[in-house]
Amino acid sequence: MTIAHILPALTVLVVLVGFGIFSDYYATGMENKYVHKLAHFFLDQSTAGIVVQEAALRYSDLLPVYGSSEMVPNKQTSHMFNLFEKYPTGFSLFVVANAGNTALNMAQDLAALGSDLRGKKVVISFTPSMFTQPAAVRDVYAGNFSRMHAVGLVFSTQLSMPAKRRAARRMLSYPETMAQDPILSFGLQNLAPDTIYNNWLYGMIFPLGQLDLAIMRLQDHFAIMDYIISHRTVTAGVERYPQLVNWNKEVAQGEIQQQLASSDNQYGIDNKIWNNNFSMGFQFRSPGSYDETYLNNLNNSKEWEDLQILLDILKEFGAKPMILSRPINGRLYTASGISSLSQQVYYSKLSGLTGSYNYALVDFNEFTYDRYFNIDYTSHPSPKGWVLVFKALDNFYHGKIK
16 A cells, blocks of 8 residues: 555544544533433433433532432322422432333443543432342343443443453343344453453454444434434523422322322222232232242342442442432232341341442331332332432432431
């Protein structure tokens, strides 16, 4: 190849690199400008991508909350979400949540954010069912898989090799998520084993993984830019109405609402859920008769390992997290044959794990037998439960929970 061929090729390369740098700079400025409004739209791109999450982390008046269906807005929660949209106590929520989102999904998301997490308050939300229904977890992991997050973890320049290697070994348990992805598959297969040969192969593909991530990042920028341009409802400013929230009043109103919504049963379950899923098909068991199966599922759940991977990532990047569980539906668990003593094992394992990191924990254990906190068996919160969740988020943001 002559100089006459090399110079045009280098010119094209320089132009492409320059275009990429300019696009990243311009798009980042737009995302910073509109992120407060984007936070209220719960976009799929906000969940599967990176750039809007990065923008949210730049602002101290946005509290990122990572979770599953227990944090997805619905008709019952619109009142409280609308309240927080107006920054009543000085902040609003940036919720990154999908039904069935697992600890390993969230770990990849956080790993892709890297050092942007340093010193930032974040919330990790889930329900106890994540640790007691292993079959369901396998199905939902693939459904919530983000290639961008996975590549961001595997080819991270900031996460330590031991942390990446541990996550890679768990990610390889789901081969269907990388079946048609040679770059990610090759990276994972050579990252997981700690041998000289595999480390060499991983190092060889690392630049390609970084290029792949850079391209996805530009695509992420363009998707958000397209949304901003095509939706007139996205404005740069947001309305702010500071006010005192009467939490006791909100809790009382939420309980009355759930009493009316669960009048067909003694467990506080929404009538529609009860009549469709429980009244004819729920398997009532004698007290303690299901303890062995329950404890086996709980103690052998891979979610504990995945949660530890997530917590390790938060620790490496210097984040300041609060772990936010929901209470076990103690009344219904007891009716299904799980004793109160066995139910407490969940709380003990969770507090033991989070305590080893000295992270803030809100598990709502005191509401285990509260009739009106949950609407179903899997601990999705009622209107009352949602108010208590929002109160915990408010307390965490303002430093009342440490």
